[in-house]
Amino acid sequence: MALDLKIDISRAMADAVGEEHGVTKAELKEIEPRIAEAHAILRKERADGVYGFWSLHEDKKTLADVKETADEFLKNGYENLVILGIGGSALGTTALVTALRSKFYNIMTKRGRGNRPRIFVMDNIDPDTFKKMMKLCPPQKTLYNVISKSGNTAETMSQLMIAVEAIEKKFGKDAVKKHVVVTSNPRGQGAAKSLLHPVADEYGLKCFDMPLNVGGRFSVFSTVGLFPAAMLGMDLDALFEGCAAMDARCAKAEMKENPAYLRAAIQYIADTKKGKVMSVMMPYSDALRDVADWYCQLWAESLGKKHGLDGSEVYTGQTPIKALGATDQHSQIQLYREGPNNKLINVLEVGRFESSLKIPDNLKSLTELEYLRGKTMNKLMAAELQGTVDALTLSKRPVSRITLPRVNEHTVAQLLYMLEAETAMAGRLYGVNTFDQPGVEEGKQIARKLMGGKG
Amino acid sequence: MALDLKIDISRAMADAVGEEHGVTKAELKEIEPRIAEAHAILRKERADGVYGFWSLHEDKKTLADVKETADEFLKNGYENLVILGIGGSALGTTALVTALRSKFYNIMTKRGRGNRPRIFVMDNIDPDTFKKMMKLCPPQKTLYNVISKSGNTAETMSQLMIAVEAIEKKFGKDAVKKHVVVTSNPRGQGAAKSLLHPVADEYGLKCFDMPLNVGGRFSVFSTVGLFPAAMLGMDLDALFEGCAAMDARCAKAEMKENPAYLRAAIQYIADTKKGKVMSVMMPYSDALRDVADWYCQLWAESLGKKHGLDGSEVYTGQTPIKALGATDQHSQIQLYREGPNNKLINVLEVGRFESSLKIPDNLKSLTELEYLRGKTMNKLMAAELQGTVDALTLSKRPVSRITLPRVNEHTVAQLLYMLEAETAMAGRLYGVNTFDQPGVEEGKQIARKLMGGKG
Numbered sequence: 049m050a051l052d053l054k055i056d057i058s059r060a061m062a063d064a065v066g067e068e069h070g071v072t073k074a075e076l077k078e079i080e081p082r083i084a085e086a087h088a089i090l091r092k093e094r095a096d097g098v099y100g101f102w103s104l105h106e107d108k109k110t111l112a113d114v115k116e117t118a119d120e121f122l123k124n125g126y127e128n129l130v131i132l133g134i135g136g137s138a139l140g141t142t143a144l145v146t147a148l149r150s151k152f153y154n155i156m157t158k159r160g161r162g163n164r165p166r167i168f169v170m171d172n173i174d175p176d177t178f179k180k181m182m183k184l185c186p187p188q189k190t191l192y193n194v195i196s197k198s199g200n201t202a203e204t205m206s207q208l209m210i211a212v213e214a215i216e217k218k219f220g221k222d223a224v225k226k227h228v229v230v231t232s233n234p235r236g237q238g239a240a241k242s243l244l245h246p247v248a249d250e251y252g253l254k255c256f257d258m259p260l261n262v263g264g265r266f267s268v269f270s271t272v273g274l275f276p277a278a279m280l281g282m283d284l285d286a287l288f289e290g291c292a293a294m295d296a297r298c299a300k301a302e303m304k305e306n307p308a309y310l311r312a313a314i315q316y317i318a319d320t321k322k323g324k325v326m327s328v329m330m331p332y333s334d335a336l337r338d339v340a341d342w343y344c345q346l347w348a349e350s351l352g353k354k355h356g357l358d359g360s361e362v363y364t365g366q367t368p369i370k371a372l373g374a375t376d377q378h379s380q381i382q383l384y385r386e387g388p389n390n391k392l393i394n395v396l397e398v399g400r401f402e403s404s405l406k407i408p409d410n411l412k413s414l415t416e417l418e419y420l421r422g423k424t425m426n427k428l429m430a431a432e433l434q435g436t437v438d439a440l441t442l443s444k445r446p447v448s449r450i451t452l453p454r455v456n457e458h459t460v461a462q463l464l465y466m467l468e469a470e471t472a473m474a475g476r477l478y479g480v481n482t483f484d485q486p487g488v489e490e491g492k493q494i495a496r497k498l499m500g501g502k503g
Numbered sequence: 504m505a506l507d508l509k510i511d512i513s514r515a516m517a518d519a520v521g522e523e524h525g526v527t528k529a530e531l532k533e534i535e536p537r538i539a540e541a542h543a544i545l546r547k548e549r550a551d552g553v554y555g556f557w558s559l560h561e562d563k564k565t566l567a568d569v570k571e572t573a574d575e576f577l578k579n580g581y582e583n584l585v586i587l588g589i590g591g592s593a594l595g596t597t598a599l600v601t602a603l604r605s606k607f608y609n610i611m612t613k614r615g616r617g618n619r620p621r622i623f624v625m626d627n628i629d630p631d632t633f634k635k636m637m638k639l640c641p642p643q644k645t646l647y648n649v650i651s652k653s654g655n656t657a658e659t660m661s662q663l664m665i666a667v668e669a670i671e672k673k674f675g676k677d678a679v680k681k682h683v684v685v686t687s688n689p690r691g692q693g694a695a696k697s698l699l700h701p702v703a704d705e706y707g708l709k710c711f712d713m714p715l716n717v718g719g720r721f722s723v724f725s726t727v728g729l730f731p732a733a734m735l736g737m738d739l740d741a742l743f744e745g746c747a748a749m750d751a752r753c754a755k756a757e758m759k760e761n762p763a764y765l766r767a768a769i770q771y772i773a774d775t776k777k778g779k780v781m782s783v784m785m786p787y788s789d790a791l792r793d794v795a796d797w798y799c800q801l802w803a804e805s806l807g808k809k810h811g812l813d814g815s816e817v818y819t820g821q822t823p824i825k826a827l828g829a830t831d832q833h834s835q836i837q838l839y840r841e842g843p844n845n846k847l848i849n850v851l852e853v854g855r856f857e858s859s860l861k862i863p864d865n866l867k868s869l870t871e872l873e874y875l876r877g878k879t880m881n882k883l884m885a886a887e888l889q890g891t892v893d894a895l896t897l898s899k900r901p902v903s904r905i906t907l908p909r910v911n912e913h914t915v916a917q918l919l920y921m922l923e924a925e926t927a928m929a930g931r932l933y934g935v936n937t938f939d940q941p942g943v944e945e946g947k948q949i950a951r952k953l954m955g956g957k958g
Contacts, residue, residue, distance in 0.1 A: 135833025152635055155610050155621075166610075172830045173887070174789040175860035175880040180607055199869075203829060206862045206875050206883055213863040246868045264833075325780070325845060326822060334629040345834035352838025365842030367781060369824055374658060375627045377946060378590025378719075379800035383807025386942040387820035390780060405630035407661045408668040413701045414654075419956025420661050425630040428661055428954060432628070435950030442945060487841040490897060491832060495890030499883060501874025 051453055052293070053462045055307045057314050059437060060392060060446035069324075069389055069444045071317045076303075079313050079477070083303045086476035099483060100259045101266035101468055105291035105461075110257075111284055114271060117229075117254060118278035121191055124226065127158075128185040129165040129279050132207040133195035133272075136264020137231075138171035139342040140273040140464075145169070146338040147460045148282050164281050165191065173203045178210070187215045187227060191279075195231040195272055197258055199243030202495070208247075224251040231256040231271050263483050265346050266468055269461070283457045290461025298469040308469035314448055315392060315470075316477040319366045324392040324446065327366045328384070331396035332373035332433045335455045336463075339396070340370035343467055350471045353480040354487065364478045366392075374432040381436060385443045392446050396463075397433055399453040401426055506908055507748070508917045510762045512769050514892060515847060515901040524779075524844055524899045526772045531758070534768050534932070538758045541931035554938060555714045556721035556923055560746035560916075565712075566739055569726060572684075572709060573733035576646055579681065582613075583640040584620040584734050587662040588650035588727075591719020592686075593626035594797040595728040595919075600624070601793040602915045603737050619736050620646065628658045633665070642670045642682060646734070650686040650727055652713055654698030657950070663702075679706040686711040686726050718938050720801050721923055724916070738912045745916025753924040763924035769903055770847060770925075771932040774821045779847040779901065782821045783839070786851035787828035787888045790910045791918075794851070795825035798922055805926045808935040809942065819933045821847075829887040836891060840898045847901050851918075852888055854908040856881055 062070035094102045104110075131141055145167055150156065154166040168181055192211050196204045208228075215227050232244040234257040248255045256271035267273065269291055278284055298308045318324035327347060329340040352365030371380050373395070384391060405425040411417060420428070437447050452459040475482025496502065517525035549557045559565075586596055600622055605611065609621040623636055647666050651659045663683075670682050687699040689712040703710045711726035722728065724746055733739055755761040758768060773779035782802060784795040807820030826835050828850070839846060860880040866872060875883070892902050907914040930937025951957065 134830060138830075139834065150635055151632055152639055155639065172789055172827065173880050173884050174856070175884065176857045177606055177789045178880060179858040179860050180605055184607055184610065200871060202875065202883060202887075203833075205866075205869075205872055206880055209862050209865055209872070209875065210860065210880075213865050216865070243869050243871055247866055250866075250868060325843065334627055334632045348835050348838035348842070352840075352842035354841035363841065363843050365838050367824070367838060367842070367846070369822070372627065375589060375593075377943060378658075379594065380803050381946060382940045382942040383803035383820050383822060385807075385945075386809035386818065387803070387807030387822070388780065388818050391822070401629070402631045403634045405634050405665065407664050410664055410668050410671070411660075411702055411705075413705060414660075414698050416655060416698055417660055417664070419951055419954045420657065420664065423954055425628050425633060425661055425665075428657060428950075429628050429630065431950040431953035432657075432946070434953055435946040435948070438949045439946035443942075485837045487837040487898075488832060490840075491836060491887070491890040491894035493890070494893045495883075495886040496874055498886035498889055499874045499878055 051458050053307065053459060053466065054451040055311060056449040056451070057310060059441050060314050060318065060448045064441055065444040065446050069322055070446050071314055071322070075317050075321065076313060079317065080303055082477060083309050083313060083473070084301060086473055087301045087309070089476060090472055097261055099472070100261035101269070102295070104259070104262065104269040105288040105295065110271060111274070111288065114256070114274045114278050115284060118275060121229070122279065124191070126165045126191045127189035128191070129167045129276060130181065130185055130190055130192045131167070131169045131195065131276060132192055132204050132211065133169070134171045134201060134203045135345060136267050137195035137204070137272055138169050139265070139345050140268025141276045142169050143338045143342040143464070144268070144273055144277055144282065144460065145280065147335045147455055148457060149280055151334055162281050165279060167276065167280060170207055173206060178207065182210070182214060187211070187218060190227060192228045193231060193275060194228060194244065196244060197233050197242065197264065199232055199245070199247070202492070205243070221251065225253050229254045229256065229275065231258060231275065233258060233260060265349055268342070268464055286457035287461040290458040291465045293458070294462040294465040298466065308466050309473050311448060311466070312470045312473035312477060315366060316474055318392040318446060322446070323390055325366060326369055326391040328369045328371050328391050328393045329396065330371040330373050330376065330393060332429060333396065333398045333455065336396050336398070337372050339460070339463065340372070342464070344368040344370050346467060346471050349485050350475055350482045351478055351480060352487070353478070356479045357481060358479070362478070362480065364480055373436065374429060377432065377436055384445060385440060389445060392448060393440060395433065395437060395447055395449045397449060397451040398455055399451055402455070506913050508762065508914060508921065509906040510766060511904040511906070512765060514896050515769050515773065515903045519896055520899040520901050524777055525901050526769055526777070530772050530776065531768060534772065535758055537932060538764050538768060538928070539756055541928055542756045542764070544931060545927055552716060554927070555716035556724070557750070559717065559724040560743040560750065565726060566729070566743065569711070569729045569733050570739060573730060576684070577734065579646070581620045581646045582644035583646070584622045584731060585636065585640055585645055585647045586622070586624045586650065586731060587647055587659050587666065588624070589626045589656060589658045590800060591722050592650035592659070592727055593624050594720070594800050595723030596731045597624050598793045598797040598919070599723070599728055599732055599737065599915065600735065602790045602910055603912060604735055606789055617736050620734060622731065622735060625662055628661060633662065637665070637669060642666070642673060645682060647683045648686060648730060649683060649699065651699060652688050652697065652719065654687055654700070654702070657947070660698070676706065680708050684709045684711065684730065686713055686730065688713060688715060720804055723797070723919055741912035742916040745913040746920045748913070749917040749920040753921065763921050764928050766903060767925045767928035767932060770821060771929055773847040773901060777901070778845055780821060781824055781846040783824045783826050783846050783848045784851065785826040785828050785831065785848060787884060788851065788853045788910060791851050791853070792827050794915070794918065795827070797919070799823040799825050801922060801926050804940050805930055805937045806933055806935060807942070808933070811934045812936060813934070817933070817935065819935055828891065829884060832887065832891055839900060840895060844900060847903060848895060850888065850892060850902055850904045852904060852906040853910055854906055857910070
């Protein structure tokens with residue numbers, strides 16, 4: 049299909065950068081049975097409902113609820129949508145907003161925004177930032193979407209406490225339900241319990257359920273990402289269609305026909321056999337900048353593990369790094385080309401930008417700039433991407449390339465879905481639990497004690 | 504002094520994380536003679552004027568010119584200041600703006616901005632972004648500051664050509680000088696020649712000189728960073744005082760009294776003897792977020808070198824990584840704690856935020872949140888920082904800590920100056936040319952050829 053993502057691993061292969069740094073055909077062949085075996089496990093887990101991210105786009109009921117709720121809330125004419133959430137509750141939404149709305153969205157006029165609210169993703173507890181946001185977003189004009197599976201996230205809950213007080217003080221308890229929407233675990237016992245449920249009950253808040261079998265970093269196509277997307281007028285159907293299209297490609301057992309598996313194999317071999325301990329994600333597109341940030345959580349938290357599935361100590365995980373083309377050619381490429389050869393560089397390319405911008409035929413005294421005149425900035429961007437890929441290849445640095453024909457709901461959904469499937473496969477290859485994050489608990493406990501609570 | 508930066512390397516030492524991962528006292532002792540030798544060379548280079556970044560804050564004449572020019576231009580009441588520049592021409596300004604103005608600066612009212620213009624740092628050639636910027640910033644209300652040493656930067660010059668045409672078309676050739684300010688090499692022959700000089704001559708533009716002996720990534724305290732800072736009303740005197748205060752500390756030959764040298768030694772030993780091939784810069788402050796980005800260029804481009812000073816192949820350079828606390832505790836800390844032990848983590852702490860934000864005594868049904876009630880978000884931030892540092896220490900991951908008593912011109916200047924001095928020292932320890940970037944040329948040449956120019 050015309051909108052299908054293309055992937056190109058040729059510059060990560062030994063043919064391009066040599067056997068010391070590139071993946072050989074034999075190595076790819078060797079890993080095929082492991083991929084097949086992992087495929088069977090992943091398929092079974094999906095069928096058994098162990099991990100739910102695979103099928104979020106099939107949940108048309110949730111889609112309808114999200115759309116309807118957003119339409120209902122939009123009638124109130126909010127100026128601001130404020131997301132209270134951190135990590136997986138924030139990064140997916142930020143990625144979607146940067147990709148599918150403008151970098152300048154919040155400074156556009158309301159009309160320019162299609163009468164949609166501005167968006168503020170509050171994913172930190174910097175008191176200066178939060179105070180300034182509260183001033184910019186007076187409660188009466190603001191809808192807060194608080195997102196936490198457990199309702200026990202200190203950062204998010206402290207934000208919520210401040211927001212609820214601001215609303216309640218000014219407009220009374222009854223007004224809170226007009227200004228706060230909850231996204232949390234479904235009602236239930238044990239792991240499903242959420243501290244946000246009693247809050248929702250007390251104030252009569254609308255609650256969106258996050259499926260229990262979907263972790264934060266895999267939640268962008270759940271209510272977590274969908275509700276903000278709907279509030280901003282994104283095309284949710286196209287998002288789901290993009291997921292479905294990529295799902296079909298990632299359902300194939302055959303590694304070479306499955307972009308997620310092929311990419312997982314390349315990254316895994318690059319890390320474990322070629323010393324590429326870092327995985328750079330470098331979009332040549334401002335719109336895709338925060339997709340790189342979202343990927344950094346997905347890859348780091350899923351694969352950075354002390355213990356393998358068999359309990360042994362493994363200390364796995366490639367370190368993901370976000371970069372931005374062409375900008376970082378003037379910042380990181382010197383190191384990527386001449387420093388230690390310890391990175392696999394993933395270049396994200398956009399086939400066609402929304403606009404075409406011509407470089408005019410002026411400043412004529414400068415003959416040195418003749419090559420720019422009458423060309424487009426688009427062509428310059430493409431040339432710089434290719435120049436960088438070629439230069440990296442000359443230095444024997446492996447590059448894996450992903451091309452989005454354009455940036456829209458369909459292609460961005462494909463990209464995120466593929467990276468999720470790739471991560472699930474990579475976790476099997478590393479032999480770790482892709483879906484937990486035991487290493488973050490200890491720091492939280494120490495912090496809680498320092499605050500005077502129980503550890 | 505009350506505003507002095509504090510550095511704390513104790514958690515990077517073997518005493519805290521063991522000899523396999525931490526620096527031993529013996530290793531520090533062993534490197535002292537090399538530091539002393541490098542110190543002598545660096546001092547001589549400074550005295551001989553080989554590298555100028557050391558003394559930019561002593562140039563009171565430039566300071567006066569920048570202030571006067573900014574005051575003059577401000578009289579025109581611009582709504583927008585647009586920086587056309589990439590890499591070192593952009594990152595310093597972005598770091599200063601994020602640190603010393605609000606994250607929300609561009610959406611504040613003009614009054615909230617103290618009648619100063621909004622700022623747009625255009626450090627990429629994404630056509631969609633540039634087109635949207637041009638629409639948001641109509642030429643008549645906009646001052647462009649084009650920044651390029653050579654005037655031969657394809658990205659920046661293509662932007663300039665578009666901007667000049669927009670102005671000239673609407674208001675005529677004579678209007679261009681009211682809307683464009685140039686920052687480039689001083690007039691001269693050879694390396695000093697800049698393509699921006701004939702442009703400036705043709706249109707009668709104000710030109711700021713970048714000293715020839717100051718490279719882009721070391722240029723934040725030159726006219727490159729100073730003019731935008733002045734336009735936004737930053738306290739340039741305090742910036743210079745901060746530089747001077749840190750300069751005095753970094754002038755000491757004795758490693759243990761010199762924060763830049765001590766930090767350089769720790770990072771160098773961590774990389775070369777302890778396998779810490781990555782240097783994470785993790786501010787616990789939204790304001791300092793882009794300082795981390797600026798540092799990533801400084802560290803990567805200065806130390807990532809194929810050849811040593813003696814011409815041998817060395818492939819040096821730690822990979823710098825930007826992170827953000829507390830946000831990335833929910834994204835990267837899992838990997839930092841449980842993945843391969845291959846990082847030195849630099850934590851940037853702020854002693855006192857501008858505001859104090861109390862967490863109210865509400866949502867009382869939730870006894871689990873008792874530890875938050877009545878505390879401040881500030882205390883929570885501090886507890887999370889400490890919790891993370893302690894948890895990293897438990898996992899034997901080395902941490903180096905920098906504390907800014909508060910965030911203002913004085914402290915931010917200290918920080919940037921210290922990191923520059925640290926980089927200069929690190930370059931000597933690695934035995935590379937800190938100040939060149941030969942690895943970026945080839946990609947540029949290929950791109951130029953692809954555009955139909957000469958390679």
